[in-house]
Amino acid sequence: MNVLIIYAHPYPASLNAALKDRAVSVLQDAGHMVKVSDLYAMKFKAVLDQNDFLKPCNRDYFSVPGEQMAGVRNGTLAPDIQAEMHKVKWADLLIFQFPIWWSSTPAILKGWIDRVLAQGFAVNLAEGKLYQEGLLSGKKALISTTAGSPPEFYSEGGPHGDINHHLMSLWHNTIEFCGMEVVPTFYVFNVGVMDDLQVNAELERYEEYLRLL
Amino acid sequence: MNVLIIYAHPYPASLNAALKDRAVSVLQDAGHMVKVSDLYAMKFKAVLDQNDFLKPCNRDYFSVPGEQMAGVRNGTLAPDIQAEMHKVKWADLLIFQFPIWWSSTPAILKGWIDRVLAQGFAVNLAEGKLYQEGLLSGKKALISTTAGSPPEFYSEGGPHGDINHHLMSLWHNTIEFCGMEVVPTFYVFNVGVMDDLQVNAELERYEEYLRLL
Numbered sequence: 001m002n003v004l005i006i007y008a009h010p011y012p013a014s015l016n017a018a019l020k021d022r023a024v025s026v027l028q029d030a031g032h033m034v035k036v037s038d039l040y041a042m043k044f045k046a047v048l049d050q051n052d053f054l055k056p057c058n059r060d061y062f063s064v065p066g067e068q069m070a071g072v073r074n075g076t077l078a079p080d081i082q083a084e085m086h087k088v089k090w091a092d093l094l095i096f097q098f099p100i101w102w103s104s105t106p107a108i109l110k111g112w113i114d115r116v117l118a119q120g121f122a123v124n125l126a127e128g129k130l131y132q133e134g135l136l137s138g139k140k141a142l143i144s145t146t147a148g149s150p151p152e153f154y155s156e157g158g159p160h161g162d163i164n165h166h167l168m169s170l171w172h173n174t175i176e177f178c179g180m181e182v183v184p185t186f187y188v189f190n191v192g193v194m195d196d197l198q199v200n201a202e203l204e205r206y207e208e209y210l211r212l213l
Numbered sequence: 214m215n216v217l218i219i220y221a222h223p224y225p226a227s228l229n230a231a232l233k234d235r236a237v238s239v240l241q242d243a244g245h246m247v248k249v250s251d252l253y254a255m256k257f258k259a260v261l262d263q264n265d266f267l268k269p270c271n272r273d274y275f276s277v278p279g280e281q282m283a284g285v286r287n288g289t290l291a292p293d294i295q296a297e298m299h300k301v302k303w304a305d306l307l308i309f310q311f312p313i314w315w316s317s318t319p320a321i322l323k324g325w326i327d328r329v330l331a332q333g334f335a336v337n338l339a340e341g342k343l344y345q346e347g348l349l350s351g352k353k354a355l356i357s358t359t360a361g362s363p364p365e366f367y368s369e370g371g372p373h374g375d376i377n378h379h380l381m382s383l384w385h386n387t388i389e390f391c392g393m394e395v396v397p398t399f400y401v402f403n404v405g406v407m408d409d410l411q412v413n414a415e416l417e418r419y420e421e422y423l424r425l426l
Contacts, residue, residue, distance in 0.1 A: 013274060062226070064312075065361070099277075107320045174315050
């Protein structure tokens with residue numbers, strides 16, 4: 001299958017980078033095609049704004065969904081958005097690889113979602129193309145993420161609450177909203193206090209997880 | 214009191230802009246001091262990266278919390294971060310004004326959170342300064358937000374789920390995490406299909422809400 005890894009971490013020696021690299025090698029070894037959108041390395045523009053629309057359809061009233069619909073229809077979205085859309089179209093599986101910051105995605109990844117999963121490309125609300133009818137149906141998506149906190153902090157009843165609950169805006173209201181099937185999330189907790197042996201064990205665990213996909 | 218409005222919408226004729234403007238006038242009329250961080254107008258840098266740290270304490274291993282702690286301690290964070298921190302210190306009440314995109318904040322606002330609410334400034338995990346002990350305790354924060362969907366879509370059992378649940382990563386894991394007290398969220402639903410009368414009614418409702426704060 002074709003796999004697109006959307007990777008968001010500012011540091012190439014991070015555990016997130018190692019997880020991304022491990023996924024590339026494991027998936028390629030298994031005969032899959034892999035592309036990586038390394039958002040930091042690409043200096044991906046995080047902020048959805050009027051520059052995203054090369055020929056605004058309405059200069060008096062800027063409506064994000066309206067401009068996105070027109071931009072998709074007319075091929076007048078900014079080139080970096082279109083390039084990402086091509087990769088998404090190509091992919092059978094998307095992997096979102098990122099550290100949990102503030103119980104959510106880093107801004108650069110949120111910007112990728114805001115800009116790339118445009119109305120008319122990923123969903124079409126006017127035509128009811130969402131959830132099971134979402135325009136990206138047939139694809140799967142996996143969240144692979146790391147947290148500094150121990151798992152008990154991010155559990156039901158823990159101080160932060162259940163992390164799976166916090167990431168619902170990504171796995172349900174984004175991935176499933178666009179019609180994609182969610183693969184169970186891969187979590188690594190306690191990042192930053194692990195020694196090399198523990199890091200390697202987590203990379204091995206991810207490798208096994210990916211081999212069973 | 215001193216009020217800081219952190220405002221994130223790309224279009225000055227949006228309902229979010231009108232809500233922000235209404236808050237400024239109502240709060241000033243009531244004798245409060247108001248500052249606005251208009252993130253789009255400021256072209257606020259959304260992406261936390263190594264350029265945020267003018268004198269990295271560790272060039273071999275980039276740790277976000279470690280660099281933030283050192284940057285706060287030594288006054289070596291990027292000037293735009295320090296300017297926002299000064300406003301936060303000054304404020305008794307923070308108002309987050311933004312449209313809900315993907316059941317969450319726009320990337321530019323997430324970037325403000327990632328960069329400004331730094332370790333050592335807003336929380337200090339090593340010293341247990343979080344939640345009730347958070348470094349921003351004594352302040353309050355209000356989420357004022359708009360959604361295109363009708364409220365029943367964003368309710369328990371609705372297709373998107375309870376919006377208050379999705380925003381928990383902001384009101385609990387961000388605002389309360391830093392020690393601030395949460396003021397009940399102000400929601401406007403059905404944005405984009407309202408006529409002028411309905412828009413005005415929502416602005417009046419916000420005005421009344423703010424007067425009772």
